Amino acid sequence: xxxxxxxLLQIQDLKAQRRELADADSGGTMEHEEFNVxxxxxxxxxxxxxxEMKGGLEPxxxxxxxxxxxxxxRPVVPLINGTCYxxxxxxxxxxxxxxxxxxxxxxxxNCGRFLYSVAG
Amino acid sequence: MELREFFxxxxxxxxxxxxxxxxxxxxxxxxxxxxDKSEGILFKMLKRRENLGSTGxxxxxxxxxxxxxxxxxxxxxxxxxxxxxxxxxxxxxxxHNFFLIVAPPLEVSNQYLPxxxxxxxxxxxxxxxxxxxxxxxxxxxxxxxxxxxxx
Numbered sequence: 001x002x003x004x005x006x007x008l009l010q011i012q013d014l015k016a017q018r019r020e021l022a023d024a025d026s027g028g029t030m031e032h033e034e035f036n037v038x039x040x041x042x043x044x045x046x047x048x049x050x051x052e053m054k055g056g057l058e059p060x061x062x063x064x065x066x067x068x069x070x071x072x073x074r075p076v077v078p079l080i081n082g083t084c085y086x087x088x089x090x091x092x093x094x095x096x097x098x099x100x101x102x103x104x105x106x107x108x109x110n111c112g113r114f115l116y117s118v119a120g
Numbered sequence: 121m122e123l124r125e126f127f128x129x130x131x132x133x134x135x136x137x138x139x140x141x142x143x144x145x146x147x148x149x150x151x152x153x154x155x156d157k158s159e160g161i162l163f164k165m166l167k168r169r170e171n172l173g174s175t176g177x178x179x180x181x182x183x184x185x186x187x188x189x190x191x192x193x194x195x196x197x198x199x200x201x202x203x204x205x206x207x208x209x210x211x212x213x214x215x216h217n218f219f220l221i222v223a224p225p226l227e228v229s230n231q232y233l234p235x236x237x238x239x240x241x242x243x244x245x246x247x248x249x250x251x252x253x254x255x256x257x258x259x260x261x262x263x264x265x266x267x268x269x270x271x
């Protein structure tokens with residue numbers, strides 16, 4: 001897997017975790033009540049980790065990440081069966097070549113999001 | 121929704137070999153049969169979640185969980201370490217039973233939190249720890265889940 005893509009994935013996963021913790025109606029309450037998590041402290045830890053990881057991104061990738069996050073929410077989305085799960089358009093067959101190994105950083109030609117081919 | 125429908129016997133190991141928290145997490149992740157890179161990313165995410173507070177909820181049970189893009193649907197696994205492992209649990213006791221839950225950041229069916237909540241309830245039931253300790257085969261674990269009432 002491309003090192004930059006690996007960082008992007010981890011940032012996205014951390015943001016998903018943060019979003020859930022911050023939502024008192026769902027994950028936040030459960031994490032606090034069942035697992036005794038200090039939500040404010042946890043959110044701060046996650047924010048710091050996200051910023052730290054962003055520091056490992058190439059400037060052009062970080063710029064795109066921030067731009068898409070502002071405009072469209074999730075900047076990294078799975079590619080499943082040839083479909084971008086950000087805009088749900090089918091990626092052209094020619095563009096799919098080499099994507100399954102995640103050895104390069106690919107973006108959706110339609111929505112611009114980073115694509116990650118899911119094996120799991 | 122029933123817990124049983126999310127588990128299969130291939131993702132159940134009643135004889136975990138690991139001796140530490142990190143090794144337990146890796147052994148549980150291996151039950152999901154992901155590729156090496158995905159396993160590595162998932163391990164980091166689970167570790168980060170544990171750093172926010174142990175998922176060891178007491179009574180010898182832990183429920184490591186996180187969301188990650190490395191899976192495209194809810195994945196679960198169960199592992200048991202009869203001797204127990206220090207996991208930083210709430211009650212400071214060793215943990216013997218581990219339920220792993222991983223889900224993608226966005227799920228159409230939104231099952232992650234309900235399954236997590238249901239497992240937490242299951243863990244609190246008075247007889248759960250003893251019943252898990254008596255299991256001799258993965259199929260018995262599945263039958264135990266089948267006895268859980270649907271909610």
